Amino acid sequence: MSPLLQNLIQALRCLPGIGPKSAQRMVFHILQKDRLGARRLIEALDAALEKVGYCQECRMLSEESICEYCSNPRRDPSVLCVVESPDDVIAIESSQQFKGQYFVLMGHLSPLDRMGPEEIGMPLLEKRFALGAIREVILATNPTVEGEATVHYIAEMARTYKIPATRIAHGVPMGGELKYIDAGTLAQALSGRRHCAE
Numbered sequence: 001m002s003p004l005l006q007n008l009i010q011a012l013r014c015l016p017g018i019g020p021k022s023a024q025r026m027v028f029h030i031l032q033k034d035r036l037g038a039r040r041l042i043e044a045l046d047a048a049l050e051k052v053g054y055c056q057e058c059r060m061l062s063e064e065s066i067c068e069y070c071s072n073p074r075r076d077p078s079v080l081c082v083v084e085s086p087d088d089v090i091a092i093e094s095s096q097q098f099k100g101q102y103f104v105l106m107g108h109l110s111p112l113d114r115m116g117p118e119e120i121g122m123p124l125l126e127k128r129f130a131l132g133a134i135r136e137v138i139l140a141t142n143p144t145v146e147g148e149a150t151v152h153y154i155a156e157m158a159r160t161y162k163i164p165a166t167r168i169a170h171g172v173p174m175g176g177e178l179k180y181i182d183a184g185t186l187a188q189a190l191s192g193r194r195h196c197a198e
């Protein structure tokens, strides 16, 4: 196979879930059938890489320094929902059950992967807690061992600032990820949230 084709196949494998076979299929499809689509992909990728960064307040992906959720005056800044990833923000938004603000961890505590409090934005979250405007922090991490460890850490931190911490209810299956849960189940999980145990 030509080196350029091999190179392209290898490059596509940076996408999640794309193995060598799928990458090869994509490359042949693009080159045989959709070169125009490929150009558009390059432009869209290039623009996103150039312009999309992280919100300075909540760490959501955003092309502005303050994202659309943090800057929306109709959202309630006294309720903060903490999630692991930008996908989770989109999933919770689709449930239309939440009108507060978000904080995106961009992961969870996981010492084996070198994800400590610093990596998941705890200094920024603590600064937010210290401002004193938050009445409730809803912990909506994934129901996994790492997600629970993260909940525990943040609930402890919230307690030192006397902020009530709640955890979204069951209905989110253990080991499942928020982003794969349907909007109705997620709405129920949010409305059935419980206070974190001391």
Ligand code: ZN
Residues within 6 Å of the ligand: 055, 056, 057, 058, 059, 060, 066, 067, 068, 069, 070, 071
């Ligand atoms: Zn934001």
